[in-house]
Amino acid sequence: MTTFSLSRREILLIAGSATGAAVTPAWAQSPSPAWANLEKAARGQTVYFNAWAGSETTNAYLQWVAAEVQAAYGVKLEHVKITDTADVVKRVRAEKTAGRQAGEGTVDLVWINGENFAAMKRDRLLLAPWAEALPNFKYVDTVGKPTTLNDFSVPTDGQESPWGMAQFTLFADSKRLPQPPQSMAELLALARRQPGRISYPRLPDFTGTTFVKQALLEHVADVGVLAKPPVAADFAKVTAPLWQFLDALHPHLWRGGKQFPQNPAAVRQMMADGELLLALTFNPNEPANEIAARRLPASVVSWQFAKGTIGNTHFVAIPYNAKAAAGAQVVANFLLSAKAQARKADISHWGDPTVLDLAKLPPAERALFPSQPLPGQVAKPAPTLPEPHAAWVDPVEKEWAKRYL
Amino acid sequence: MTAFRLFWSTTLLLLAGGPLLAVAGLALASLFDATAWHALWQDPHALPALALTLWTGLASTVLAWWLSAALLAQGFVRQSLGRLLRGLPVMLATPHAALAIGLVFLLAPSGWVLRALSPWLTGFEFPPPWPTTQDPWGLGLIVALTAKEIPFLLWTAATQLQRDDVRQRWRSEHALAQTLGYSPQRAFWRVVWPQLSARLWWPLLAVLAYGLTVVDMALVIGPASPPTLAVLAWQWLQDADLAVNAQGAAAGGVLALALLAAALLWRAAQGLSARSGHALNGVRGAAPPPGNTSKSERVPVSFHLLAGLYGAVLLALAVGSVAGVWPFPRVWPEAVTGQAWQRVWDSRDTVGTTLGLALASAALALAWSVAWLELAPRRWDTALRPVLYVPLVLPAVLWVVGLYHLALWWRLEGQWLGLLLAHTSMVLPYVLLTLSPAYLGFDARYAALSASLGHGPWRFLWRIKWPLLRRALAASAAVGFAVSVAQYLPTLYVGAGRFNSVTTEAVNLAAGAQRSLTSAYAGLQFVLPVLAFALAAWLGAPRRFKGSRS
Numbered sequence: 001m002t003t004f005s006l007s008r009r010e011i012l013l014i015a016g017s018a019t020g021a022a023v024t025p026a027w028a029q030s031p032s033p034a035w036a037n038l039e040k041a042a043r044g045q046t047v048y049f050n051a052w053a054g055s056e057t058t059n060a061y062l063q064w065v066a067a068e069v070q071a072a073y074g075v076k077l078e079h080v081k082i083t084d085t086a087d088v089v090k091r092v093r094a095e096k097t098a099g100r101q102a103g104e105g106t107v108d109l110v111w112i113n114g115e116n117f118a119a120m121k122r123d124r125l126l127l128a129p130w131a132e133a134l135p136n137f138k139y140v141d142t143v144g145k146p147t148t149l150n151d152f153s154v155p156t157d158g159q160e161s162p163w164g165m166a167q168f169t170l171f172a173d174s175k176r177l178p179q180p181p182q183s184m185a186e187l188l189a190l191a192r193r194q195p196g197r198i199s200y201p202r203l204p205d206f207t208g209t210t211f212v213k214q215a216l217l218e219h220v221a222d223v224g225v226l227a228k229p230p231v232a233a234d235f236a237k238v239t240a241p242l243w244q245f246l247d248a249l250h251p252h253l254w255r256g257g258k259q260f261p262q263n264p265a266a267v268r269q270m271m272a273d274g275e276l277l278l279a280l281t282f283n284p285n286e287p288a289n290e291i292a293a294r295r296l297p298a299s300v301v302s303w304q305f306a307k308g309t310i311g312n313t314h315f316v317a318i319p320y321n322a323k324a325a326a327g328a329q330v331v332a333n334f335l336l337s338a339k340a341q342a343r344k345a346d347i348s349h350w351g352d353p354t355v356l357d358l359a360k361l362p363p364a365e366r367a368l369f370p371s372q373p374l375p376g377q378v379a380k381p382a383p384t385l386p387e388p389h390a391a392w393v394d395p396v397e398k399e400w401a402k403r404y405l
Numbered sequence: 406m407t408a409f410r411l412f413w414s415t416t417l418l419l420l421a422g423g424p425l426l427a428v429a430g431l432a433l434a435s436l437f438d439a440t441a442w443h444a445l446w447q448d449p450h451a452l453p454a455l456a457l458t459l460w461t462g463l464a465s466t467v468l469a470w471w472l473s474a475a476l477l478a479q480g481f482v483r484q485s486l487g488r489l490l491r492g493l494p495v496m497l498a499t500p501h502a503a504l505a506i507g508l509v510f511l512l513a514p515s516g517w518v519l520r521a522l523s524p525w526l527t528g529f530e531f532p533p534p535w536p537t538t539q540d541p542w543g544l545g546l547i548v549a550l551t552a553k554e555i556p557f558l559l560w561t562a563a564t565q566l567q568r569d570d571v572r573q574r575w576r577s578e579h580a581l582a583q584t585l586g587y588s589p590q591r592a593f594w595r596v597v598w599p600q601l602s603a604r605l606w607w608p609l610l611a612v613l614a615y616g617l618t619v620v621d622m623a624l625v626i627g628p629a630s631p632p633t634l635a636v637l638a639w640q641w642l643q644d645a646d647l648a649v650n651a652q653g654a655a656a657g658g659v660l661a662l663a664l665l666a667a668a669l670l671w672r673a674a675q676g677l678s679a680r681s682g683h684a685l686n687g688v689r690g691a692a693p694p695p696g697n698t699s700k701s702e703r704v705p706v707s708f709h710l711l712a713g714l715y716g717a718v719l720l721a722l723a724v725g726s727v728a729g730v731w732p733f734p735r736v737w738p739e740a741v742t743g744q745a746w747q748r749v750w751d752s753r754d755t756v757g758t759t760l761g762l763a764l765a766s767a768a769l770a771l772a773w774s775v776a777w778l779e780l781a782p783r784r785w786d787t788a789l790r791p792v793l794y795v796p797l798v799l800p801a802v803l804w805v806v807g808l809y810h811l812a813l814w815w816r817l818e819g820q821w822l823g824l825l826l827a828h829t830s831m832v833l834p835y836v837l838l839t840l841s842p843a844y845l846g847f848d849a850r851y852a853a854l855s856a857s858l859g860h861g862p863w864r865f866l867w868r869i870k871w872p873l874l875r876r877a878l879a880a881s882a883a884v885g886f887a888v889s890v891a892q893y894l895p896t897l898y899v900g901a902g903r904f905n906s907v908t909t910e911a912v913n914l915a916a917g918a919q920r921s922l923t924s925a926y927a928g929l930q931f932v933l934p935v936l937a938f939a940l941a942a943w944l945g946a947p948r949r950f951k952g953s954r955s
Contacts, residue, residue, distance in 0.1 A: 048903065050902065053913070054913065054914070054919075055919075056744075056748055056919065056922060059748075059752075060748075060751070063751070078903070080901075080902050080903050081902065081905055081910075081913070082902050083913050084643060086643065086644060087643050087902065088902075090643065090644070090650070091901060091902075093647070094813070098813055106818065106819045106901050106903070196534035197534070202629070202630070254534065255534070255536055258541070258630065259536070259539065259541065259629050259630050260629070260630070262629070265919060269919075269920060270515070272730070272731075272732070273514075273515035273532055273731075273732070273733050274515065274530075274531040274532055274732060274733045275514055275515050275531070275532040275534075275733075293744065294729045294730055294740050294742060295729060295730060295921075296730065297730055297732070402449070405450065405630050405631065
């Protein structure tokens with residue numbers, strides 16, 4: 001057993017250096033026997049990773065991950081391209097209803113956060129806690145980025161592993177919008193000056209919901225209320241200023257606020273075409289990314305509201321009935337490695353901010369991350385505001401749909 | 406009937422009828438949920454969505470029906486049907502979603518039409534805030550559906566006119582009517598059209614069903630708030646909440662009822678117009694102007710317009726697929742990039758899946774159809790037709806619910822085999838529909854002649870019947886291929902999202918609005934069936950004998 005793991009470690013080191021990483025994988029310095037066993041079990045498994053596939057860069061990144069885990073761990077990674085994570089929740093639930101046992105599912109790993117995680121956790125559709133036992137978890141910035149342990153105020157309890165960070169960010173062509181609005185109130189003033197040129201994605205699109213939550217955050221009397229699940233009696237009172245604001249804003253939006261683009265990419269395309277003044281994203285690096293890919297002009301700038309915008313963490317989780325649970329954990333661990341996180345943060349590949357604390361990393365691994373800002377990147381990052389509790393999302397979305405659809 | 410024929414006919418019946426009935430049964434069973442119906446009734450969007458569905462579905466069907474009839478009339482009278490049909494396969498092969506995506510690129514406020522006119526004519530420096538795509542009245546959807554269904558109706562009419570016996574009879578009847586003093590146009594409407602339109606009942610029903618229940622096209626170009634009921638049903642079916650799923654199935658049930666009502670209404674209207682008696686009022690109509698005789702063989706202008714629209718859509722997709730930064734109002738992109746096609750090349754598995762499924766399902770459906778038409782007694786065939794056409798007329802959102810339940814039951818969900826069966830169930834009716842006129846119209850005397858020369862049945866089939874019918878065989882296989890390529894809902898639902906086809910990619914990307922990649926996939930979605938039709942045309946070309954009449 002010992003000789004086996006030793007020789008395999010050597011192989012992995014060779015594989016690692018061959019693929020360009022001049023670093024020793026962190027876990028290789030102190031592999032626990034349990035983890036070594038898990039890696040052994042994972043070899044040869046096929047992991048069906050259900051991940052949103054609306055972006056080319058994400059898909060390409062996952063192709064790279066697939067090649068890496070195949071070479072290093074003998075795990076075959078299949079990217080199951082989905083448009084809405086709710087489908088996956090539904091499928092796993094249908095499988096549970098149909099009596100599928102552990103090891104009989106069609107989903108091994110799912111890209112998830114927020115209400116979908118809350119639903120899966122509540123309905124016991126997830127594998128027993130595993131994430132904090134991953135060798136690379138110790139580098140996660142759980143102090144500076146508390147959302148890595150608290151997914152929309154729902155404790156992760158080791159049932160999902162952090163993958164990337166996100167913060168609500170706006171971007172626009174500086175030639176057309178030299179003075180970007182710095183708050184929801186300024187946004188309303190801008191919409192009044194230039195009617196029909198602003199919009200946000202139709203809820204329940206994630207970015208659309210975030211736009212509304214940001215507005216809620218800026219209009220609620222006491223922010224502390226939002227950290228706990230809403231009390232039915234209070235909901236109307238707490239959210240009244242929000243609806244007041246949206247009622248004022250909507251008549252000045254694109255198509256009179258009677259229709260909304262389907263998703264942020266549609267908003268971005270309309271901004272690029274000049275139909276809209278500004279676009280929204282949850283990935284602060286997206287504009288820089290699009291400039292690099294020559295789909296947006298270099299005059300595009302991005303910013304966050306001066307007093308801060310909502311931010312959160314996205315995760316990967318394993319369903320209770322995953323066929324390749326071991327392989328899925330190996331993949332999750334690789335996704336947390338400095339090598340994978342650095343490539344993900346690199347805008348020439350994806351540009352998704354890391355969940356790691358760079359100070360905790362060994363210097364060689366820290367050097368994988370660049371430090372200079374690029375054209376289109378946020379020049380002056382604003383504070384990250386915590387998400388409201390996940391239980392707010394559903395009633396807000398329902399009320400929004402009732403009022404505006 | 407011999408024991409051999411009885412055995413094989415029964416087997417074929419069970420092979421196709423069994424699963425189809427099971428799927429239909431499972432789909433309908435999902436409707437027995439009182440709370441879901443109540444929830445649907447309470448939903449504020451359901452009624453406006455249903456109204457939009459009826460409006461877009463009926464308007465597009467009526468438009469497609471009358472424009473096709475007018476084109477057929479002109480084609481028949483001017484004897485230019487053959488030339489008209491030559492341009493048809495390309496249009497027929499264009500998947501619904503690709504056409505819708507291309508139309509959006511043309512008509513959007515930042516689309517090509519306005520780019521071409523700005524700023525010199527319109528004065529626009531920025532795209533105007535006009536609701537020209539996903540318009541709340543569903544006009545874009547109606548245009549897209551009409552443009553897509555005309556070729557289908559023309560094609561099915563053509564398969565009727567391909568039958569030698571029918572064509573000759575109608576020609577002589579048409580000539581006879583003219584000797585009674587009717588103008589060629591009027592003679593067509595009085596003599597040929599009533600006979601032809603009666604035979605187009607099933608295709609018409611398919612068009613009506615498609616118009617009322619389409620999801621992929623409506624997602625791309627249809628109204629958004631509220632969307633049509635089919636889109637709403639599809640969104641509900643995908644919801645994480647089981648109660649909302651049941652509501653989606655109930656909405657599928659409403660669509661089925663709407664289709665039934667619309668079909669009955671259509672029938673009643675047809676019966677009424679047939680009985681109104683104007684056919685026998687003796688009015689002869691204007692004679693054709695002298696000099697411009699009926700043999701002018703010109704293809705109608707409206708057909709050129711339709712062809713032009715398809716051409717513009719294709720060009721928009723081609724240019725869009727290589728576009729980088731492309732600010733309004735520039736007619737051509739500032740930067741050209743091959744990134745999108747590079748990505749397509751990187752995911753060639755997707756193309757492989759699409760091709761494999763299309764080839765396999767078309768082959769299965771063709772084999773089954775030929776065996777069925779060859780062996781089954783005509784009475785069985787007539788009795789089974791309604792069951793076989795169920796996938797055509799049952800709303801797709803409801804059909805996939807049944808398919809998914811059956812796949813779960815057989816443990817085929819998320820597997821290639823399950824996907825193949827799902828595709829075949831959708832392909833089979835189309836293949837049978839396009840194959841049977843020619844196959845059943847095959848002159849029976851050939852068989853007698855062949856037998857009298859001492860040839861066995863296999864030799865007759867291989868050497869005489871199938872070679873003579875190869876045009877129809879190849880064409881129906883191509884139709885099956887195109888239908889499979891265009892499948893969106895079954896691929897996504899039964900494939901558990903594990904299998905991507907060029908269609909699921911194109912529709913998913915259209916929602917993501919990545920212009921270049923969307924165009925690339927939509928273009929690919931278009932190219933594959935066109936290649937199949939070209940292959941079919943080549944295979945189906947009649948043999949030429951040296952020295953015989955040209």
